[in-house]
Amino acid sequence: MPIGVKVLARPIDEVSYVRAAVKGMALTFKHLINPHKVTVQYPEHRDPLSPRWRGTHRMLTTEDGTAKCVACGLCPAVCPANCIKLVPGEDENGNRYPLVFEIDEFRCIFCGYCQEVCPEEAIHVGRHYENSEYSRDGFVYDLERLMAQTHPVCEMWDPADPKGE
Amino acid sequence: MLLPASLPPMLQRIVDPQAPPADVGFFGPIGVPLIYTIVKLLIVFTVYMVGVALLTLAERKISAWIQDRLGPNRVIKGWGQPLADGVKNFMKEETLPDAANKPLFLLAPAMAFIPALTVWAVIPFAAPLPLRWGRMDMVLADLPIGYLYILALASLGVFGVVLAGWASNNKYALLGGLRSSAQMVSYEIAMGMSTVPILLLAGDVSLSTIVRQQEQNGWYVLTLTVACFIFIVSAFAETNRLPFDLPEAESELIAGYHTEYSAMKFSLFFIAEYANMVTASALMATLFFGGWTVPFWHAVNNAPWAWWKTAITLGAFLFKVLFFLFFYMWIRWTLPRFRYDQLMSLGWKILLPLTIGYVVVIAGATLGLDALGVPRTPWHGWPVYSLCLLALNIGLIGLLFVVADRGRLISPASARVRAAELARLRAVRQRSTLAHEATSGAGD
């Protein structure tokens, strides 16, 4: 036996195996007949998501249907998972816009920094989680697809209102 | 039933529904008994297998409810789940490890399954049914040595597990097999010994006699409570159910002896476990809880054999068996698993001496009561003999569960060291550290 290991004296006289077992069985029986079950019947019934839920991304658009993104490059810079691919472009008026904007949802860790950092409130993480695919390629969302998302977006944590009230 | 006396005696026996069928019947030399047996065999086997399938559903439902979940509720509201599981198991790939010993690997699931099934043959599950061709005993084979047969076959179950563990050529499986052999061998002794008091009281090893005795003198759970407790505990160990499921301890051994099994072969182990449970529950009901008899309902108990009596007693028996099955599951989802050394010390150091002591006590008590002239059968409607034993058992249970049941029964996580020994070890350590510091200091 290793020396120096502290061996606690067991409360030998208070321990009773049969009584402890009966107590445990009474507890499990109480749960057995307890009508309150925690199971959610998922596909039919969905629990509402928190307003701060960070899920599948969504790119917001302006009134004329183009992406709000001005290709400033902040979100690819801040992204800790390095999963945003941005190639900026510029039109004849000197307005910058994203030529390529892709987010690999498979690499994304849904930290929400991209939404936090975006000056134009263009890219958002959304309140949505059902984004499974049959292939890995399917997880790379391009600009079209990001703009086509319709789910509500995440309300970021507000320091002035920490409890979200 | 009143037949003219002029009929030959053979024919009288054939048509008396209260008597067992004659050996010579309408269908040749061994006709009626053979046909009876085949019919019973088919019915019992079917009910048994369907019951086992439904038990897997019951287990999942009960575990879910205990954990505040709902359990399987999709395939036909959950009722189709056993069927879906069965189909899945048939479709799955059969794996056969290269290094496995193939004949034994294939044989093991059957070896685990068959003993559980065959034990059922001697358990009487209802009152006999009177038919036109003679009485049909509601037991597949009313062996005069029923109980010994059960002990003999129950010990065969371990072979399936050990062979599976050994033939898989996998260290986890082998460890599971080893554990199970040690466990089953140890608890078998306690289990066998715990039923000796029954034999002392009943004076017979045929299960039908044991049931009839309990109908007259009260259930053995009242007169032999301690034996019943030990039997239930060892039956849990024998069937490898929690808290004694060390052979398949998932957290330590992956899945124990059936690690390498897949598809239907795995399923067979699974079925074997439930079949063992059913059999053990039926044994508990038969040996200690009056078998198919209905307590305090003399209208039924004293009636001659009739179809309704068969139906009621069958219901009573099923109720008892289902209760014990529920009890099995209830325990499983309540208690955690024993540690291996605790399991062994519980078996050898507690249960075995306890049963042997109990046999001596009961033997002494019966001897004393007989010497005092207390009749074994009820006396003026009062089962005095049983009441004396009940009083004795209440005392013993109090002694066991209140006084003796303390933490020292099962060994703690680390060995206790005597104070003197501890001081010596500490001194040794002190010296070695000092010496070490001295040498390292000199090196600087």
Ligand code: SF4
């Ligand atoms: S949520 Fe985080 S990880 Fe995902 S794209 Fe935005 S910044 Fe990158």
Ligand code: SF4
């Ligand atoms: S931070 Fe906003 S504006 Fe800047 S590149 Fe990202 S999405 Fe576009």
